[in-house]
Amino acid sequence: MxxxxxxxxxxxxxxxxxxxxxxxxxxxxxxxxxxxxxxxxxxxxxxxxxxxxxxxxxxxxxxxxxxxxxxxxxxxxxxxxxxxxxxxxxxxxxxxxxxxxxxxxxxxxxxxxxxxxxxxxxxxxxxxxxxxxxxxxxxxxxxxxxxxxxxxxxxxxxxxxxxxxxxxxxxxxxxxxxxxxxxxxxxxxxxxxxxxxxxxxxxxxxxxxxxxxxxxxxxxxxxRMSRAHIYELQFRGGADRYEELLRSLPFIRSLQRTGETFRLCLSGEESLKPLMDAIGTGDIRKICLQEPSLEDVFIELTGREVRE
Ligand SMILES: Nc1ncnc2c1ncn2[C@@H]1O[C@H](COP(=O)(O)OP(=O)(O)OP(=O)(O)O)[C@@H](O)[C@H]1O
Ligand SMILES: [Mg+2]
The missing domain is CATH 3.40.50.300 (P-loop containing nucleotide triphosphate hydrolases)
Incomplete structure (x- = not known):
């Protein structure tokens, strides 16, 4: 046809x-x-x-x-x-x-x-x-x-x-x-x-x-993203400081922030422990595993930088 x-x-x-x-x-x-x-x-x-x-x-x-x-x-x-x-x-x-x-x-x-x-x-x-x-x-x-x-x-x-x-x-x-x-x-x-x-x-x-x-x-x-581990992470405060820290961690594949909440994609499950070690547990309000969304696929493929 x-x-x-x-x-x-x-x-x-x-x-x-x-x-x-x-x-x-x-x-x-x-x-x-x-x-x-x-x-x-x-x-x-x-x-x-x-x-x-x-x-x-x-x-x-x-x-x-x-x-x-x-x-x-x-x-x-x-x-x-x-x-x-x-x-x-x-x-x-x-x-x-x-x-x-x-x-x-x-x-x-x-x-x-x-x-x-x-x-x-x-x-x-x-x-x-x-x-x-x-x-x-x-x-x-x-x-x-x-x-x-x-x-x-x-x-x-x-x-x-x-x-x-x-x-x-x-x-x-x-x-x-x-x-x-x-x-x-x-x-x-x-x-x-x-x-x-x-x-x-x-x-x-x-x-x-x-x-x-x-x-x-x-x-x-x-x-395609099923092996990626996406977490939502919410802080009680100090999100600016944590953003800087999160961006410096090599096992975080991508990071999006909305207010005090971050959506991050880890390269594997084994990265969870080093993540927790790096940020400590004091300021965390919530952390949960998320289903990958189409937006995660989009960001993963096309990067984070803003165009034109
Ligand atoms: N008339 C034109 N003369 C020169 N460059 C152009 C012209 N029209 C589009 N472009 C360039 O071609 C590329 C593709 O543009 P296009 O409009 O197809 O993008 P788009 O995917 O529709 O983007 P958006 O999501 O912003 O609508 C861009 O780099 C744009 O600057
Ligand atoms: Mg267009």
Whole structure:
């Protein structure tokens, strides 16, 4: 069967910078696929290539078997896109933005009205449909962009950070809707919310510097960490001092801090005793073994330093 998406050795260069580096991938129809990676990893560049907005420097990209460079027009009929930046038409009302999308895709007026009512209801914007997007909050604009991407019943939906800036209620509403679409289309999304990828996606690729690092289900990716020992460690006080100490210990593979609490990954069980010897027990409020999360896998693979 033709895969919904295929990238064959796709490279994109901006001058001397290689944003996407000979990247290959096939995504089967009906998959909810997540592409994860730190800022600047190359995720948006890949989406822009697949959605015909950017020509690759080398390689081939296919959507439903159609070449994005030679058959761009047909590809655009099949896809819905939620770009990373909201790109609504600010001179059209909320509803008119949706009507415009339907016209661009040659939908009949009768069908259009029904579809738009349904989508407005879904994203909770029925009451604001005659207002202009400039008068919307960031989250409301985001919901409108999601609705617009769905107007013409796309076969493949691209969502570049669909839930960034949404409140928890709206995020859940978008997740539930993405899940309900699962059988009718292929979904390709990027997100920085690891819990979102974990609970929503059938398959995850983590990339960095234009290349894929791992590929599998959330469970398979976490399984990679099964031999790592992750502990949550909470101090009564003096966390700054302990942070310095913890960072100097060679058997701590990674360390994340939230307030007085640390999440640390030891290279093995045998490191627990030297850890306790180094910090002493006086200031410890709590220490417990944790299940590895997708975020642990992400940090382990892509490091701690902040990008760009
Ligand atoms: N138009 C451009 N000109 C030059 N360099 C660019 C351009 N667009 C992107 N880049 C560079 O390409 C690399 C990949 O960018 P891209 O936007 O694909 O990253 P990303 O994974 O989507 O990151 P983020 O999580 O921040 O959205 C970055 O180093 C970025 O600076
Ligand atoms: Mg991006």
């Amino acid at each position: 033709t895969p919904a998406l295929a990238l064959r050795a796709v490279t994109k260069q901006y001058g001397t910078l290689t944003a996407v580096d000979s990247f290959s991938l096939e995504v089967a129809r009906g998959t909810i696929f997540a592409l994860l990676g730190p800022n600047g990893a190359g995720k948006t560049t890949i989406i822009r290539i697949l959605t015909t907005l950017l020509r690759p420097t080398a390689g081939t990209a296919l959507v439903e078997g159609l070449d994005v460079q030679r058959e761009g027009k047909q590809v655009r009929q099949l896809i819905g896109v939620v770009p990373q930046e909201n790109n609504l038409d600010r001179y059209l009302t909320c509803r008119e933005n949706l009507v415009m999308q339907a016209r661009l895709h040659g939908m009949r007026p009768a069908e259009t009205a029904r579809r738009i009512d349904e989508l407005l209801d879904l994203v909770g914007l029925t009451g604001r449909q005659h207002d202009f997007p400039d008068t919307f909050s960031g989250g409301m604009q985001r919901r409108l962009v999601v609705a617009r991407a769905l107007v013409h019943h796309p076969k493949v939906l691209f969502l570049d950070e669909p839930t960034t800036g949404l409140d928890p209620q709206s995020r859940r509403a978008v997740w539930e809707y993405i899940e309900s679409l699962k059988d009718s289309m292929t979904i390709f999304l990027t997100t920085h919310y690891m819990d979102e990828a974990d609970s929503l996606c059938d398959r995850i690729v983590i990339m960095d510097h234009g290349r894929a690092l791992v590929d599998g289900t959330a469970a398979q990716l976490k399984e």
